Amino acid sequence: MRVITDQDRCVAAGQCVLSAPDVFDQREQDGVVMLRDPTPHPDLHDAVRDAVALCPAAAIRAQEGR
Amino acid sequence: MTDQNLGTPVTLPTRRDPACPFDPPEELTRLRDSQPLTRLAFPDGHVGWLVTGYDAARRVLADPRFSVRMDLKHSPLPRRNVLAGSGDKPAPGMFVVMDDPDHRRFRRLLTGQFTVQRMRRLEPRIVQITADHLDAMAKAGPPVDLVQAFALPIPSLVICELLGVPYEDHAFFQEQTAVAVDLEASVEQATVAAGRLTDYFADLVRHKRSSPTDDLLGGLITDSDLTDEELTTIGLALLIAGHETTANMLALGVFALLRHPGQLDAYRADTSLTDSAVEELLRYLTIIHRGSPSRAALADVELDGQLIRAGETVIIGLPAVNRDPARFADPDVLRLGREGARHHLAFGHGVHQCLGQQLARIEMRIGYRMLFERFPALRLAVPAAEISMREASLAYGVRRLPVTWEQA
Ligand code: HEM
Ligand code: SF4
Numbered sequence: 001m002r003v004i005t006d007q008d009r010c011v012a013a014g015q016c017v018l019s020a021p022d023v024f025d026q027r028e029q030d031g032v033v034m035l036r037d038p039t040p041h042p043d044l045h046d047a048v049r050d051a052v053a054l055c056p057a058a059a060i061r062a063q064e065g066r
Numbered sequence: 067m068t069d070q071n072l073g074t075p076v077t078l079p080t081r082r083d084p085a086c087p088f089d090p091p092e093e094l095t096r097l098r099d100s101q102p103l104t105r106l107a108f109p110d111g112h113v114g115w116l117v118t119g120y121d122a123a124r125r126v127l128a129d130p131r132f133s134v135r136m137d138l139k140h141s142p143l144p145r146r147n148v149l150a151g152s153g154d155k156p157a158p159g160m161f162v163v164m165d166d167p168d169h170r171r172f173r174r175l176l177t178g179q180f181t182v183q184r185m186r187r188l189e190p191r192i193v194q195i196t197a198d199h200l201d202a203m204a205k206a207g208p209p210v211d212l213v214q215a216f217a218l219p220i221p222s223l224v225i226c227e228l229l230g231v232p233y234e235d236h237a238f239f240q241e242q243t244a245v246a247v248d249l250e251a252s253v254e255q256a257t258v259a260a261g262r263l264t265d266y267f268a269d270l271v272r273h274k275r276s277s278p279t280d281d282l283l284g285g286l287i288t289d290s291d292l293t294d295e296e297l298t299t300i301g302l303a304l305l306i307a308g309h310e311t312t313a314n315m316l317a318l319g320v321f322a323l324l325r326h327p328g329q330l331d332a333y334r335a336d337t338s339l340t341d342s343a344v345e346e347l348l349r350y351l352t353i354i355h356r357g358s359p360s361r362a363a364l365a366d367v368e369l370d371g372q373l374i375r376a377g378e379t380v381i382i383g384l385p386a387v388n389r390d391p392a393r394f395a396d397p398d399v400l401r402l403g404r405e406g407a408r409h410h411l412a413f414g415h416g417v418h419q420c421l422g423q424q425l426a427r428i429e430m431r432i433g434y435r436m437l438f439e440r441f442p443a444l445r446l447a448v449p450a451a452e453i454s455m456r457e458a459s460l461a462y463g464v465r466r467l468p469v470t471w472e473q474a
Contacts, residue, residue: 011177012173012177012181013420015408017182028181029178031177031179032174053409056415057416
């Protein structure tokens with residue numbers, strides 16, 4: 001799985017950090033999403049899918065099967 | 067278009083069954099199950115839409131073709147929300163009722179202050195504040211009104227410290243806020259209250275401008291180019307959003323737990339339920355319950371086979387949305403360990419999703435946990451039927467919650 005975030009769209013709600021803290025972080029200054037791990041371990045894939053679904057701004061994509 | 071929606075438009079259902087104060091108005095649930103996107107008649111004669119299905123609600127809230135602007139929206143309420151601004155113009159800086167890119171410019175100035183990490187750093191202080199209030203409750207002895215002793219002061223104190231608002235003034239702003247958000251107060255009464263709150267904040271901002279302070283407002287004064295007027299509006303919006311909402315969730319959540327003893331026993335026995343309990347209570351109780359969120363279509367939009375025309379107002383009926391059986395199994399059951407409870411829309415969805423959600427979550431997590439640790443035998447001091455509900459308020463909740471316990 002490959003994770004892609006769009007910092008322009010992000011509204012810094014933090015849903016992704018709650019879902020998968022090993023994959024997502026928020027920039028200190030404005031809370032915008034930062035990727036900690038663009039190719040997370042399969043154990044984390046469900047949590048990433050949750051983050052994709054929960055992100056209010058459609059700022060996260062997960063390309064499966066890579 | 068389907069025929070059923072060509073019938074008479076409904077009016078916004080608000081009446082709840084007194085026997086079950088936690089359930090959405092029955093009529094709202096019935097609409098969701100028969101026509102989750104339906105025509106809605108507004109008090110001013112406008113005919114718009116009411117969304118009660120989960121998927122449709124998410125799609126509307128995430129779609130930039132739906133606007134939050136007050137000059138475009140019709141209000142489904144007996145009176146407009148005076149806190150958002152006077153008449154059709156938003157108060158300067160009131161980003162809550164602006165669309166992007168204006169909304170985004172303001173929101174980005176604040177988001178750094180409400181991140182998951184930032185809120186975690188507040189935890190020790192929130193624990194301290196909560197412990198102090200529980201001590202005071204123990205000292206006063208039963209019975210106490212949990213709203214006044216616990217649910218209202220804790221989030222008020224937290225948001226005051228975060229913003230840099232003197233807590234000594236809490237009686238004043240709690241009272242004025244209560245009038246400003248009470249839908250049964252007249253427009254005049256509410257406007258006077260909103261005016262007092264604005265004057266109070268304008269003074270505070272001027273004061274901070276001349277002697278800067280190390281808090282959120284002080285930081286915005288030094289680090290941003292916001293005008294005093296904008297700072298006043300933003301500060302006031304955060305103060306009100308920060309104490310009204312969480313206070314109601316705390317008290318209503320405790321009421322719900324006390325009325326579901328099996329769930330409460332499970333919660334007490336299992337600390338791994340701490341986080342999921344908060345999400346399930348947010349879903350089950352959905353305190354933003356009446357006429358909000360709302361949006362106005364900027365273009366013709368097709369949704370679920372219906373055509374929403376440019377200019378029509380759409381109301382999202384969140385309490386029914388969060389009980390949609392298409393999304394949540396056994397939706398009317400409170401189940402604290404529910405998987406996927408986090409997918410509720412109690413904080414909204416889209417670019418306006420609640421800015422303070424991480425703060426609210428921590429306050430609830432700490433609040434429920436510490437309360438039931440300290441008072442394991444907490445119970446209602448009056449019959450449940452005597453608890454009076456805040457039906458006519460932007461945020462649902464209880465007016466008072468008299469509780470008692472056995473003293474050791
Ligand atoms: C349990 C408590 C809370 C609930 C249920 C709640 C609910 C909501 C909802 C449903 C919205 C979206 C409105 C819309 O889309 O039109 C919202 C937005 C907002 N909330 Fe909350 N809220 C809570 C706590 C807080 C707290 C503690 C704060 C402040 C510190 C806060 C500040 C805001 C702000 C500023 C917005 C507007 C965001 C924007 O327009 O970008 N809320 N809230
Ligand atoms: S959930 Fe979406 S909007 Fe929220 S911080 Fe993560 S990427 Fe940004």
